[in-house]
Every structure is written in structure tokens, then in C-alpha cells.
Amino acid sequence: MGMPSRNYEHTDRELQANRFPPQIIAHAVWLHFRFPLSLRLAEEMLLERGVVVSYETIRRWAMKFGPDYARRARRNAPSRLDIWYLDEVVITINGEKRYLWQAVDHEGYVLDEIVQIHRNTKAARRLLTRLLRKQGCAPKRIITDKLGSYAAARRELMSKVEHRQHKRLNNRAENSHVPIRRRERMMQGFRSWPGLPRFVSTFSAVRNHFVPSHTQRSALSTHLRRLSAMMQWKSVTGAA
Secondary structure, eight states, X not given: OOOOOSOOHHHHHHHHHSSSOHHHHHHHHHHHHHSOOOHHHHHHXXXXXXXXXXXXXXXXXXXXXXXXXXXXXXXXXXXXTOEEEEEEEEEEETTEEEEEEEEEOXXXXXXXXXXEXXXXXXXXXXXXXXXXXXXXXXXXXXXXXXXXXXXXXXXXXXXXXEEEEOTTTTHHHHHTTHHXXXXXXXXXXXXXXXXXXXXXXXXXXXXXXXXXXXXXXXHHHHHHHHHHHHHHHHHHXXXX
């Protein structure tokens, strides 16, 4: 997880302009992105706490403040020893199909995702280009399924990086689609293509922040990791 950004003034002013305190807004955004809840269920959970707010207000808060919260909490410690697992999944909105390409590291954290119309070398190249730019260095190895587009893009952009293509080895990337699929079912499908990348980016960053890595096995380490994540979330959202 990354350290909080130093420049919070813009969002903090927006928070103060709302009639609800930052603690309530941060909690509502956390409920929306962290759990497979509908907006109406999030509204009901807030009501149980004595907070009367509409599901539409929660949606607006999520769109307005969620991306900034995610940027503040995002983990950004790339390493040349990282292993990137790449995979793509079909998303359908209003009968139109596109591909959500995702990359996760060896600890299960989502590194990046991108929505593309095609499933070809150009799309794979765009994903790898974004990853190299964001991570700042190439990985030790990439692991994909047997889609030839990955191999072609890898030869163009990182020819010296080891590439393994195997269905079973790529389970980690395939499993990264499960939370998105679960949320898609709860929301009864995504509503628009412009909104999908924004939602997925924030959703993945929040999940990265709270979900323990695959290397943390014990119940105690998981518990301590979650407590630390909650404290940092309150700090970066101004809810402390």
C-alpha cells in the first residue's frame, strides 16, 4: 500500500461543502466498493446507524470521492522481482461485448486494468505499455494463458522478460476476475462503458488496500493487516 498523498486540499474542501461529515461519506464509499452490496443495501446499513441518506447520494459520493480515496490508498512499491499474471474477461453492457484486461502481481494485488474492444496484439500491447509506465520497471516474469497476443506484445516491449504460457499457472489472474463478476451480478450488470473503467479502477484499489496478500497465511497476520488497513483508510479519507 502506498503512503497517503500530501495534497488533499481539493477533496477536503469538497467534503466540507457536504452537509454530512467526512466520516459518514468515507464509510458509505467504503461500503460501496469493499462489499458486494447494492446501493439500496448500503443505504439500509447506514440507516441502521442512524444515518438517513438516499442510495442515489451514496452513488454520487462513490463517483465523486471514490477515485481520490483510491489514489491516496493505492499501493505503489513495484519491484523487478515481481511476477505479472495477465488475463482478460468478457464484459457485456446493453448487449455489447468488450474485454476487461487485468494484471495482478505474485501477491494477488491488481496492478492495472483496461477495457478494450478487441482481444488482439494491439490490446495486449496497450496493457503492457500501461503497466511498464505505471510500475516503472519490467517484471521478472509474466504468466499468461496461451493467447498468442501476449507473446507478440511481450516480444515487442520486453523481449528479455521470461514468459510462461500455461492455463493452470495463470489461475491467479483468472481468480482476480471473481470479485468483479460478483459485483456485476449484485448490480445486475454495469450501466455504461464510460463508467466501467472508473468503477473498476477504484474498486480494485480499495480491494488491494483491504485484502491481505497471498503470502499472509495466519489468522493473526490477516487480522493485524486489516486493522492497519482500516486505520490508514480513516487517515487518507479524513475520517480519523
